[in-house]
Amino acid sequence: MTYCIAIHVNEGLAFLSDSRTNAGVDQLSTYSKMFTFGVSGERSIVILTAGNLATTQAVIKTIRKNIADSEQENLLSVGSMDAAAAHVGQLNFEQQSKQVNQAAGSSLDISATFIVGGQIKGSMPELFLVYAEGNFIAATEQTPYQQIGEVKYGKPILDRIITPDTPLRNAALCGLVSMDSTMRSNATVGPPIEILLYQRDSFRLQTRIRYERDDPYFLSLRRAWERELARSFSALPPLVLN
């Protein structure tokens, strides 16, 4: 499994991804699920991936090939983030169709989902969840984040903390807590954790952080959150028994 989060706040976009892939419990590997594309000063686009690794790798490879070949439609030529999401959705659909034929009769799940976020000069930053079917939805003020993969364990903390006014750095921190909760409750999500921050109107993907399992800051964060949760819990009004 996988867990990726992208958060859209007024200050910009925060992207987080784990790096564990597994085909069965005895075939664990580490692959980055975060891919960046851009033209400095003009556009910055980040893609997070979940699902079948063969499908996601084929999609990313085709995105790069289309850019290298200067195809009419590619991530560096599209006029809007909407068109960028549609492009990824189209490639996702094509790759799955191809692999479905090859995998016909097997029970292999070749589906994949993507988060596509970023900003193109002249527009505001945007964030999309691209479904296996190729269609997509945008993050909004009411739902200022998108998740793919193992999304449920880490959702409550996002629902409680994130608003459009949350500072970008805090949004990323909340994403990291959400990631930690997920890793603790589910063995198929694992480090290294990658974080990327995009400041609105910067058109540069500047801050990229990578935490290994034993990173001192990440360990101190885990311990602090554990301690704070226990303290929070002990501060609750005791259960009223009748």
Next chain:
Amino acid sequence: MTYCIAIHVNEGLAFLSDSRTNAGVDQLSTYSKMFTFGVSGERSIVILTAGNLATTQAVIKTIRKNIADSEQENLLSVGSMDAAAAHVGQLNFEQQSKQVNQAAGSSLDISATFIVGGQIKGSMPELFLVYAEGNFIAATEQTPYQQIGEVKYGKPILDRIITPDTPLRNAALCGLVSMDSTMRSNATVGPPIEILLYQRDSFRLQTRIRYERDDPYFLSLRRAWERELARSFSALPPLVLN
């Protein structure tokens, strides 16, 4: 969907269940998912249910019928909690087999899962998760709780707070926080919330609480947890950017 939790601590057992059932989003109803059986001073057994309502109702009805008919094998005659779980598993399997035949060709999911917990004189309290297939697993010191239904949203807080030494009342409080997190992130889990506490060696199911959506204590708990989480989050070490 449904969310039920049972927690096994040294002091006893805590059971929690929501009361929402839905067959499609336009067919929401309220049904209790908590059922108690016992002989005062000799045995106390609690069953929590999730899954197809026709199946769970048929299983509970048959459990009651077997007791009323003084069948050789019934919940008030079995010699161990293990046998109680096996009895529920057997009835679950039988009811599903019957309904599978009737529902043949439809895509209806008739499966159900149960939590069976309690104590029979001469033994320690025990807690079992009964699968749709009729087999079952016990809660242990390492995993001192069982969940059925929509289990992921509320798992992180249980993993962090519950140990065998947790006081029973705090275990129930933690279950209530877990329930609240789930209700907030998932619309198919809803009040009233029922809580039942069983003190070890009491052989009486004494304390049963029911919280409606607007219960003053439940509302104050939700607000307090929200406030405490925000405070906890603000106390975390800030993200280290390179």
